[in-house]
Amino acid sequence: MKHILFKFRQTRKIDFILLISVIILCLYGVINIFYATNFSSARKQLLFVVISCITLYIILFIDYSYIKKIIPIIYFFNIGLLIFTKLFSDKINGANAWIQIGNFTLQPAEFMKISLILMISKTIDESSDKINDKKYMYKLAYYILLPLISIIIQPDMGMTIVCFIMSIGVLFISGVNIKIFFAGLLLSIFSILLVWDTNLLPEYWKSRIVSFLNPSLDSMGNGLQVSQSKIGIGIGGIIGRNGNSSYVSQFVPEPQNDFIFSIIGEYWGFLGSILLLIVYVIIIIRILKIARSAKDKFGELFCIGMVFYILYSVFQNIGMTIGLIPVTGINLPFVSYGGSSILSNMIGIAIVLNINMRKQSIVFVD
Helix, strand or coil, X not given: CCCCCECHHHHHHCCHHHHHHHHHHHHHHHHHHHHHCCHHHHHHHHHHHHHHHHHHHHHHCCCHHHHHHCHHHHHHHHXXXXXXXXXXXXXXXXXXXXXXXXXXEECHHHHHHHHHHHHHHHHHHHCCCCCCCHHHHHHHHHHHHHHHHHHXXXXXXXXXXXXXXXXXXXXHHHCCCHHHHHHHHHHHHHHHHHCCCCCCCCHHHHHHHHHHHCHHHHCCCHHHHHHHHHHHHXXXXXXXXXXXXXXXXXXXXXXXXXXXXXXXHHHHHHHHHHHHHHHHHHHHHHHHHHHHHCCCHHHHHHHHHHHHHHHHHHHHHHHHHCCCCCXXXXXXXXXXXXXXXXXXXXXXXXXXXXXXXXXXXXXXXC
């Protein structure tokens, strides 16, 4: 245990600005979930936040160099969970993406995104600057495609895109040959176009893109959802609206998930939305700072992966609620309703904090 436990004074190395910013977002989410639904859902989300904070605290006591050793186990365990979910879980909202555990549901894909960043970062760290060698390129392609395929067959469009963007971001920062980078990107786009008229892509994926390009063609589906979301945000004005009833929750199904920003815009207005974005900017800046000071390539790339995840998720979620981007079912990090999302995100932040705490050698308890 002496190699795991560290002196209490090491807690002074925690980036409290990052930690407090994340907790503020979580509590802000609980308040807005209450506005979107009811006290029961808000209380459940608060329970998720408490459990996630306890998990974060536990992870801080483990040197991340020990976590690195078990990354393959974590990665393949999550792959197994994804396969199990596809084969044995019941469909919810058209996808086999959740495992029912009593009154709670577990979404393995949320944890897969963290496992994927871990695995890619570890592989690149072990490449010793030979990232463009075929050996490592094939390895990385395998580690990226395996979870992407496992998630896309559920099907889960949002999480597939999240994992893809994170992977591309980490590869780009790690110094992958730009020709290989763009070749992979173009191949991905071409593959989507190739299977567009087949049954490989679920119809509701196509309908989301079509309704984005021409909302009038789906005026009672995704087009209506986005339209009502924009009206709700508009009602909020500069400082938010008063009153007990929510316009958004009356017309947008389950706004506490993908459309939580609509609730924020309605109740807190433009100022509340800007403050939300400021907190995200603070979190991203702090993670980038930790990435720059990390003692190894693994720590740097894991932090970069978290930055790409948060950046893309915030951009995508807010963009789709105001009609700038097609609806893809991506949560707003730390704010949207969901135990799996909160817990997995907190695990990611815990590892980032862990990397910062151990950028210098640590004196362990005897």
